Amino acid sequence: xxxxxxxxxxxxxxxxxxxxxxxxxxxxxxxxxxxxxxxxxxxxxxxxxxxxxxxxxxxxxxxxxxxxxxxxxxxxxxxxxxxxxxxxxxxxxxxxxxxxxxxxxxxxxxxxxxxxxxxxxxxxxxxxxxxxxxxxxxxxxxxxxxxxxxxxxxxxxxxxxxxxxxxxxxxxxxxxxxxxxxxxxxxxxxxxxxxxxxxxxxxxxxxxxxxxxxxxxxxxxxxxxxxxxxxxxxxxxxxxxxxxx
Numbered sequence: 337x338x339x340x341x342x343x344x345x346x347x348x349x350x351x352x353x354x355x356x357x358x359x360x361x362x363x364x365x366x367x368x369x370x371x372x373x374x375x376x377x378x379x380x381x382x383x384x385x386x387x388x389x390x391x392x393x394x395x396x397x398x399x400x401x402x403x404x405x406x407x408x409x410x411x412x413x414x415x416x417x418x419x420x421x422x423x424x425x426x427x428x429x430x431x432x433x434x435x436x437x438x439x440x441x442x443x444x445x446x447x448x449x450x451x452x453x454x455x456x457x458x459x460x461x462x463x464x465x466x467x468x469x470x471x472x473x474x475x476x477x478x479x480x481x482x483x484x485x486x487x488x489x490x491x492x493x494x495x496x497x498x499x500x501x502x503x504x505x506x507x508x509x510x511x512x513x514x515x516x517x518x519x520x521x522x523x524x525x526x527x528x529x530x531x532x533x534x535x536x537x538x539x540x541x542x543x544x545x546x547x548x549x550x551x552x553x554x555x556x557x558x559x560x561x562x563x564x565x566x567x568x569x570x571x572x573x574x575x576x577x578x579x580x581x
Contacts (some may be wrong), residue, residue, distance in 0.1 A: 338433040339364040341409030343469065349417035350380055352496070357384045359421040360413065362430065369403040370469050377417075381416040390557065397472035407467055409434075414463045414480075419445075420494040427449075427489050429464060439484025440465040447497045449504065450554040457558060462486055463493070463562040482510055501557070508565035516572035530570040539563035 344359040344546060345366055346353055357366060368381040371393035381388045391402050404412065411433055421429070423442070462480050466478040469493040471480040480492065498504035542548045542562045548555035 338411055338436070339409040340411050340429075340433065341367060342413045342415055342508065343366040343400060343415055343452065344386075344415050345371070345396075345403070345404045346373065346377050346381065346417045347393065348373045348375045348377055350375045350377045352417045353377055353380055354384060355420060356415055356417050357381070357386060359426075360415055362426055363409070363413065365408055367403045367406055369399055371399065395475040395478075397474055397478040399445050400472050400478070404467075404471065404530045410467055412465055412467050412470065414465075415493075416495070418496040419483040422491060422494060422569075425493060427474045432464070432487075432489065435467070437570060438487035439468065440470075440482040440486045442486060442488045444489070444492045444574050445497075446492055447558060448495060449498050449558045450501075452551075452554055454548070454554055454558065456550045456555065458492075459540070460488065464489070464557070468473040469533075475518055477511070488510040495541070504558075504561050504563070508561060509568055512565060512568040512572050515569045516576055519569075520576045524573070526574040530573075531567065534570070535563040535564040535567040538566045 342363040342365070344353070344356055347370065350373070350390060353368070366386045367389065368386045369389045369391060370378045370381060372390055377389060378390060384504065387406060389403060389406060391399060393399055401519040413429065413514065440462050442460045443463045445459040445461060446453045446455045448454070462482065464483050465480065466484065469483050470483050498507065539548060539559050539562065543559035545554065548559045
């Protein structure tokens with residue numbers, strides 16, 4: 337029988353963590369890697385029977401790679417504290433592990449925004465992988481390196497993407513600083529093209545190409561927030577270039 341380890345990164349997620357852990361209770365091992373939470377997340381994870389590792393956050397890849405080193409399962413499933421494995425997805429994962437045809441599998445993630453799931457704004461992210469030399473690279477929007485082919489699971493993972501508009505904007509700003517720093521380190525420069533046309537294209541892509549318009553006002557609002565995130569990234573890159581931060 338193939339065994340499964342679930343890895344959950346967390347920081348001040350006391351209101352979300354318990355439901356996430358309970359949704360993956362079918363796993364043989366659950367690792368919570370905590371970035372020194374101050375709201376009781378660490379203690380809650382211990383009380384739920386998880387393997388808990390505390391590590392000072394430096395970037396997303398290093399945080400998850402530290403947890404991978406403790407994984408004992410044949411397979412690893414990565415779940416955030418604000419995500420839930422549905423009963424249907426659980427059954428699909430268990431069936432897949434009985435007869436895996438790939439070294440990793442993507443899972444569908446509809447965005448949650450303005451109190452509803454946006455099923456026309458779906459990310460497909462590799463989250464279930466064979467524990468065979470897997471590791472993450474990149475500081476933000478980290479990429480999972482897998483030794484083998486990638487398949488696709490059919491059922492959704494519930495993801496409470498944004499707790500509200502201000503949370504969405506805050507996340508975009510936080511990611512923008514990481515991305516701007518990476519771009520600066522690679523010698524990239526912010527131009528008028530980046531500041532004007534890339535945000536417009538992101539809006540067009542989110543709202544038209546990915547059919548966000550079918551999700552009504554929430555789809556329009558999220559497309560706008562996504563465009564703002566791109567604009568914010570290049571404004572911050574400009575600030576870094578001019579040593580104004």
